[in-house]
Amino acid sequence: MGDRTALTIGVLGSYGGRNLGDEAILTGLLSDLRSHEPHARIIVFSRNPEHTARAHPDVEAVPWEGVSRVDSAQVLAELDLLILGGGGILYDREARRYLRVVRVAQERGLPLLTYAVGVGPLSDGVDTGMVRETLAGAAEVTVRDQESRMVLEEAGLINPITVTADPAFLLEPEEFPDRFLREEGVPAGRRLVGLSVREPGRAAERLDVDGYHRLIAQIADFLIHRIDAYVLFVPMERDDIRHSHGVMSHMTAAERGRILHGDYSPRQVLGLMRHFDLAVGMRLHFLIFAAMVDTPFLPLPYAGKVFDLAQRLGVPALRGVEREVEGPLLAEVDRLWDERDARAAETARRVAEVCDQARGTSQVTGAVLESLRSSRLPGRADGRLRATGVPGGQTADPRHR
Structure with a gap:
């Protein structure tokens, strides 16, 4: 006989799109939900329900893009809670798409929780208004960084906002055997540098493709010769493969470059990071993964979320990618290698703090679910939230309360 008190929870985000960062967020989020509600029925609103169902066989996956209000309402009617979150989804021209589904949920009186969501850039009037009005009705608003809180405050949201950390910090690594590296063409017994690039687009509109390809090629060549290494490009989504090839086309030592081609889970890629002697990259979750397994890393920031991560973890971050400034970047890479052991303890301490902050989202979620x-229960008004979790406007780190 089924558990009549088990909740039905909907999760809406940028899932099913084969972006390893988004999938890492979903993996951490689902693990957290299961820790609170082992028997919950979880429905993930996905861009690719087939992919989501394969990756997470214990959940139901349904489409949300191109789905009418009537059809969305039928699924939403089955929920006790809608979770909006994980990742940077509330930004210009994209926020309205997610919030269309949220508004249908709120019209039905469904409680909303934002789960360590990323916000910004947000300047478009339509998106700004929708974010402000929709999140004003949320049971709890949690964001993954200080920048997101500032964007929401500037948008006019007056709700308490809890700053936690990216759900990917909740992941545990899975073993990435040496034989996988051999199959990817990486020779044994050599130093290995991990590299991450990304495509230009709405999240990185100021990137000049050829310019930043040349710059990262210079970084790769420098490290190959400086520490006698191979470099392995780690695509966090499919289009990164093309840009990795673009970088290699400018390298003078391209014979020592490899591109990861296998289909790996977020936990496996997290395990892969342990094989790197150094990591240099643009993608946020590539950098988070490096930090989590104590691999020395240098961010190449293209957006505020990467700067925020660097600041929280106390590592240098230069705007050289956008400005194509070779000298300072190569000097910082050189310094990172020389000082990697001296920096390790402090970086590890800060990473542990951020992991604790990520668990703060779980505290808020647990209070809402309770x-x-x-x-x-008998005698209680159906569907009314009575708990608020971590005090609003605070961070989840007790030292900031």
């Missing part, structure tokens, strides 16, 4: 469970 309130929902309580509301279903």
Whole structure:
């Protein structure tokens, strides 16, 4: 006989798109939900339900893009809670797409929780207004960084906002055997540098493709000769492969470059990071993965979220990628290698703090779920939230309370 008190929870985000960062977020989020509600029915609104169902066989996956309000309402009617979150999804021209589904949910009186969401850039009037009005009705608003809180405050949101950290910090690595590296063409017994590039687009509109390809090629060549290494490009989504080839086309030592081609899970890629002697990259979750396994890393920031990560972890971050400034970047790479052991303890301490902050999202979520469970007991008003979790406007780190 099924558990009549088990909740049905919907999760909406940029999932199913084969972006390893987004999939890492979903993996951490689902693991957290299961820790609170082992028997919950979880429905993930996905861009590719087939992919999501394969990766997470214990959840149901449904489409949300191109789905009518009537069809969305039928699925939303089955939920006790809608979670919006993980990742940078509330930004110009994209926020309205997710919030269309959220508005249908709120019209039905469905409680909303934002789960360590990323916000910004947000300047478009339509998106700004929708974010402000929609999140004003949320049971709890948690964001993954200080920049996101500032963007929401500037948008006019007056709700308490809890700053936690990216859900990917909740992941545990899976072993990445040496034989996988051999199959990817990486020779044994050599130093290995991990590199991450990304495509230009709405999240990185100021990138000049050829210019930043040449710059990263110079970094790769420098490290190959400086520490006698091979370099392995780690695509975090499919289009990164093309840009990795673009960088290699400018390298003078391209014979020592490899591109990861296998289909790996976020936990496997997290395990891969342990094989690197050094990591240099643009993608946020590539850098998070390096930090989590104590691999020395240098961010190449293209957006505020990468600067925020660098600041929280106390590592240098230069705007050389956008400005194509070779000298300072190569000097910082050289310094990172020389000082890697001296920096390790402090970086590890800061990473542990951020992991604790990521668990703060779990505290808020647990309080909301407990309130929902309580509301279903005899004598309680159905569907009313009675708990608020971490005090609003605070960070999840107790030292900031």
